[in-house]
Amino acid sequence: MRVLLVGAGGVGTAITRIAARRDFFDLFVVADYDLARAEAAVAALGEAGGRFHARRVDASDQAAVAALLTEERCDVLLNATDPRFVMPLFEAALAADSHYVDMAMSLSRPHPGNPYAQCGVKLGDEQFERAGAWEKAGRLALVGMGVEPGLSDVFARYAADELFDEVEEIGIRDGANLTVEGYEFAPSFNIWTTIEECLNPPVVYERDRGWFTTEPFSEPEVFDFPEGIGPVECVNVEHEEVLLVPRWVDARRVTFKYGLGEDFIGKLKTLHALGLDSTEPVTVRGADGTPVRVSPRDVVAACLPDPATLGERMSGKTCAGTWVKGTKDGRPREVYLYHVVDNQWSMREYGSQAVVWQTAVNPVVALELIAGGVWAEAGVLGPEALAPRPFLDLLTAYGSPWGIREQG
Numbered sequence: 001m002r003v004l005l006v007g008a009g010g011v012g013t014a015i016t017r018i019a020a021r022r023d024f025f026d027l028f029v030v031a032d033y034d035l036a037r038a039e040a041a042v043a044a045l046g047e048a049g050g051r052f053h054a055r056r057v058d059a060s061d062q063a064a065v066a067a068l069l070t071e072e073r074c075d076v077l078l079n080a081t082d083p084r085f086v087m088p089l090f091e092a093a094l095a096a097d098s099h100y101v102d103m104a105m106s107l108s109r110p111h112p113g114n115p116y117a118q119c120g121v122k123l124g125d126e127q128f129e130r131a132g133a134w135e136k137a138g139r140l141a142l143v144g145m146g147v148e149p150g151l152s153d154v155f156a157r158y159a160a161d162e163l164f165d166e167v168e169e170i171g172i173r174d175g176a177n178l179t180v181e182g183y184e185f186a187p188s189f190n191i192w193t194t195i196e197e198c199l200n201p202p203v204v205y206e207r208d209r210g211w212f213t214t215e216p217f218s219e220p221e222v223f224d225f226p227e228g229i230g231p232v233e234c235v236n237v238e239h240e241e242v243l244l245v246p247r248w249v250d251a252r253r254v255t256f257k258y259g260l261g262e263d264f265i266g267k268l269k270t271l272h273a274l275g276l277d278s279t280e281p282v283t284v285r286g287a288d289g290t291p292v293r294v295s296p297r298d299v300v301a302a303c304l305p306d307p308a309t310l311g312e313r314m315s316g317k318t319c320a321g322t323w324v325k326g327t328k329d330g331r332p333r334e335v336y337l338y339h340v341v342d343n344q345w346s347m348r349e350y351g352s353q354a355v356v357w358q359t360a361v362n363p364v365v366a367l368e369l370i371a372g373g374v375w376a377e378a379g380v381l382g383p384e385a386l387a388p389r390p391f392l393d394l395l396t397a398y399g400s401p402w403g404i405r406e407q408g
Contacts, residue, residue: 007080010308014360069096103146175259202236232259244382334407
């Protein structure tokens with residue numbers, strides 16, 4: 001397998017460090033708009049970097065990406081950019097007759113008249129509209145294959161297949177006890193994506209209603225996370241799992257709730273109140289007085305520390321997991337399937353902070369399954385459309401075990 005990785009930020013760099021220890025591929029082309037960043041990711045691998053090389057590419061330039069895929073004879077494009085670039089990369093892979101994997105899906109747009117009750121354009125709608133073209137080409141577009149979405153979706157399918165006879169409710173629950181020394185506000189993941197998912201209307205699925213939206217940060221609940229993390233208040237957030245899971249797993253209700261904390265929510269609300277979450281460019285004066293067009297959200301991102309650089313100051317654990325309620329053998333059952341990463345471990349073993357490492361390991365596992373022909377379907381598919389057991393077994397073989405906790 002020959003892989004084109006687009007995006008050499010925190011997650012992309014972690015992907016290279018994880019993949020360098022595996023032998024399922026012949027070449028990893030690490031491409032970024034900033035060539036120096038791509039070169040740094042490859043250089044950091046040292047002697048293990050022989051199967052990697054760096055290229056420059058503009059992720060928004062579909063034709064250039066397709067040309068690079070063809071030039072490098074790549075079998076698959078792995079998208080490690082933020083969701084703004086999903087569609088050009090997705091279309092470039094199809095044009096170049098390559099497979100495609102991403103960790104976040106095409107962007108949503110709120111309902112113009114009733115955003116907190118009705119869906120507008122949903123996450124992934126633009127990609128699913130192209131499913132027929134991917135099926136006709138015999139290529140796989142594996143969408144939402146990070147940790148959340150990604151591993152959480154694999155957990156949902158595994159639970160439905162092996163742990164339950166009937167599923168009533170599936171709830172993705174994400175929480176952590178991570179702290180960052182020296183910063184009052186230092187998100188552990190891309191702030192552009194964090195603002196997008198946290199301030200958009202959250203989507204909920206119910207079998208009798210289909211997909212609908214609520215107010216941001218709605219339905220707060222306290223969820224007790226495993227391995228010493230403990231109770232964390234979680235709230236509804238827009239996330240791909242709610243749009244993916246019901247397509248392949250029969251459940252009465254599906255939600256996604258994120259453990260953000262009161263302080264974090266307060267800061268996001270302030271950004272929104274001030275208009276600093278907007279992606280629409282405004283005109284400001286540069287240092288020389290020349291007018292410059294820039295989006296407020298990009299300014300916020302530029303003012304905050306790069307999450308990839310926070311590992312040395314970070315401590316604690318992060319947990320991604322899927323809570324499932326239903327019946328087995330005629331009796332009620334609730335379980336929480338989870339994956340915990342300790343920042344001290346991920347920094348020691350890979351030099352990557354816990355959140356980006358946990359996100360990065362899952363697409364690498366998926367690539368290995370695709371390379372081996374284990375996941376061989378065609379079309380635009382979420383992780384829950386594919387066999388879950390091979391994925392979970394291979395994740396464990398990567399040295400990153402997962403767990404199941406009976407609830408109640």
